[in-house]
Amino acid sequence: MNKRMFKYARKGHKWLGYLLALQIFFWLLGGLVMSSLPLEKVHGKHLANRSLSNPFLVSEYSASIDKITAQFEQIESIKYSHFLESPIIEVTAPSGSFNFDGRTGDKMPAPNKAQIIENARTHLLINANITQAQLLTKGPREVAHKANVWQVSFDDWLTTTLYLDSQTGKVITVRSSLWRIFDFFWMLHIMDYDERENFNNPLLISFSATSVLFCITGIILLLQNIRLKRKKPAKRAGQSK
Numbered sequence: 001m002n003k004r005m006f007k008y009a010r011k012g013h014k015w016l017g018y019l020l021a022l023q024i025f026f027w028l029l030g031g032l033v034m035s036s037l038p039l040e041k042v043h044g045k046h047l048a049n050r051s052l053s054n055p056f057l058v059s060e061y062s063a064s065i066d067k068i069t070a071q072f073e074q075i076e077s078i079k080y081s082h083f084l085e086s087p088i089i090e091v092t093a094p095s096g097s098f099n100f101d102g103r104t105g106d107k108m109p110a111p112n113k114a115q116i117i118e119n120a121r122t123h124l125l126i127n128a129n130i131t132q133a134q135l136l137t138k139g140p141r142e143v144a145h146k147a148n149v150w151q152v153s154f155d156d157w158l159t160t161t162l163y164l165d166s167q168t169g170k171v172i173t174v175r176s177s178l179w180r181i182f183d184f185f186w187m188l189h190i191m192d193y194d195e196r197e198n199f200n201n202p203l204l205i206s207f208s209a210t211s212v213l214f215c216i217t218g219i220i221l222l223l224q225n226i227r228l229k230r231k232k233p234a235k236r237a238g239q240s241k
Contacts, residue, residue: 014030048125049171061087068089087103088108150169153211
């Protein structure tokens with residue numbers, strides 16, 4: 001390798017370092033934070049259950065399935081579930097999901113605020129009080145902007161928040177400060193500052209390619225140091241140290 005190549009490598013390494021320093025720091029810091037947070041705690045599994053075991057026996061679903069299914073031209077699935085103290089028959093059709101009372105076969109109305117709060121408390125695994133329960137026409141990013149969801153917040157130190165479906169009352173997801181911290185550093189890590197989901201965005205690809213170039217120039221400079229050390233003349237015998 002000639003001296004000119006080493007000169008260009010040194011200059012390129014320096015300016016690439018200026019360009020990448022902050023983002024490399026974010027990559028390393030984000031990796032440290034995300035690897036330090038257990039995923040089960042980030043997902044809030046210790047805070048609330050997303051689903052509960054069905055307490056009803058099959059014999060308690062006395063409604064006529066034929067009567068229910070006759071209301072649909074096409075059915076994708078039928079599921080026996082429950083909501084609070086009621087057995088529920090869930091019918092999924094191309095037009096959506098519909099809940100019917102498992103005893104009477106009547107279509108279940110959307111749960112009211114009191115029922116949503118009671119269901120949220122039933123799923124909760126920690127000792128906390130509800131600070132707010134509100135119906136959102138459009139949820140925040142942490143629930144993927146789903147429409148018509150209930151947001152139930154608690155007063156624990158992690159600010160636990162449950163999101164429930166407004167039509168069925170089911171828990172959609174559990175969020176907390178741990179999830180929000182993880183999500184923030186995930187945003188810095190993948191450099192998607194909008195939706196935080198696109199791992200293949202042009203900004204990340206550009207910075208990653210530049211980082212590879214930064215490493216290559218660093219390797220060239222390392223080879224230069226090795227070359228210089230080999231060229232140093234050996235000390236003569238008896239030469240003073």
